[in-house]
Amino acid sequence: MKNEKRHIKIGIDEAGRGPWYGPVVACALAFDPVNPLPREILESIGDSKKISEKKREKLFYALIEESERPNPTLYFWVGVVDNNAIDEHGIKWATREGMRRAIIEIGRKISSSYMIHSVLIDGNDHFTFEELSRDPVCIVRWDAKVKEIAGASIIAKVFRDELMKTYSLLYPKLGIEKHKWYGTQTHQTNLTPETITSFHRLSFEPIRKILEKKPRLLLHVCCGPDATVPLMDLKNQYDILAFWYDPNIQPKAEYEKRKKAFAKVCKREWIEWIEGEYDVARFFEAITWLEHTPERWEKCKNCYDMRLERSAMLAHDMEIPYFTTTLAISPHKDLDALFHLGKKSAGKYGVEFLPISFRKNRWFERSVEYTKKHGIYRQSYCGCVYSEGYAEHAPKAWKKS
Numbered sequence: 001m002k003n004e005k006r007h008i009k010i011g012i013d014e015a016g017r018g019p020w021y022g023p024v025v026a027c028a029l030a031f032d033p034v035n036p037l038p039r040e041i042l043e044s045i046g047d048s049k050k051i052s053e054k055k056r057e058k059l060f061y062a063l064i065e066e067s068e069r070p071n072p073t074l075y076f077w078v079g080v081v082d083n084n085a086i087d088e089h090g091i092k093w094a095t096r097e098g099m100r101r102a103i104i105e106i107g108r109k110i111s112s113s114y115m116i117h118s119v120l121i122d123g124n125d126h127f128t129f130e131e132l133s134r135d136p137v138c139i140v141r142w143d144a145k146v147k148e149i150a151g152a153s154i155i156a157k158v159f160r161d162e163l164m165k166t167y168s169l170l171y172p173k174l175g176i177e178k179h180k181w182y183g184t185q186t187h188q189t190n191l192t193p194e195t196i197t198s199f200h201r202l203s204f205e206p207i208r209k210i211l212e213k214k215p216r217l218l219l220h221v222c223c224g225p226d227a228t229v230p231l232m233d234l235k236n237q238y239d240i241l242a243f244w245y246d247p248n249i250q251p252k253a254e255y256e257k258r259k260k261a262f263a264k265v266c267k268r269e270w271i272e273w274i275e276g277e278y279d280v281a282r283f284f285e286a287i288t289w290l291e292h293t294p295e296r297w298e299k300c301k302n303c304y305d306m307r308l309e310r311s312a313m314l315a316h317d318m319e320i321p322y323f324t325t326t327l328a329i330s331p332h333k334d335l336d337a338l339f340h341l342g343k344k345s346a347g348k349y350g351v352e353f354l355p356i357s358f359r360k361n362r363w364f365e366r367s368v369e370y371t372k373k374h375g376i377y378r379q380s381y382c383g384c385v386y387s388e389g390y391a392e393h394a395p396k397a398w399k400k401s
């Protein structure tokens, strides 16, 4: 009698094609043609999506146990393709690759007295594999009708779910228990560039869009020339709102002149801006008894404080998470004091201060080149009536008083 090999049928299904996170998992499963699976297990196997989570898990462990018997009643393998490969090659490639890996490994596990007769895949991708002597049969919704596909679907789903539960332990604040990594509203709401993890599929459009979205920054600006370099350097990284707040520039005509120069820079750089209060009285109140301290000393520190606190308050009111100031570009300003006061106000208003000095990368030359090229007014004194050099600019009436 001819020693013919028995035929064996493989069913394949995958899990995790849709989620925004983690690998895609494919499972290939075959029942042993000689040792039948216990009837109660076989009858319980059905469409994994219609089986309760608890029952699915029970079946998963029962199937594993059956595959580990000395005379197994079934064989299976899972092919896992991670999110990095999905990003590099696309989800369709990754799904096929997961199936290919599962086919190779199940082939090694199946007894040498069996021959793979047919491979059935749920779905309509019509994948083909060099490793198989004939093309698989692909058809939609076979996971409900073919026990091999249904079994593969249960194993792929539970295997991936368990993997996801482990990943989720690393990120307890992302609401994973609700969205299970699918693109739900909760998942989308919880995602920011900071909460995107190394397991997210960065090539998926919603994630890509979030990554492309720049964080908002309120940039306090004190004059046109000092706005040039910070705006040029920060605008690729942040969505900037420039805040013109120079409450103590005197005379008022000088204030208007500086504001005009600043507005010209914003226009050139396509930056939106808003104006704060012109509040000389408040400034005088803030520096009472310190009027004649030298520049950079106590008077100036109160002046920085006033500007930084107002900026922090505005960032908070406008729900802008970050703020910083162009005051930090000037070598005439005390950087340590500025950073200390910026952080103090940030803490008070629940926003974050970015301590950036801007004094690098040829900042001064770049600012001068810019202002010359575009005709931006460059002032010659700090701003208040106590600034060194103010006297030359004071209105005549003021000089006399």
Ligand code: SF4
Pocket (backbone or CB within 6 Å): 248, 295, 296, 299, 300, 301, 303, 304, 382, 383, 384, 385, 386, 387, 388
């Ligand atoms: S000199 Fe400049 S920094 Fe100092 S108080 Fe006057 S405007 Fe403010």
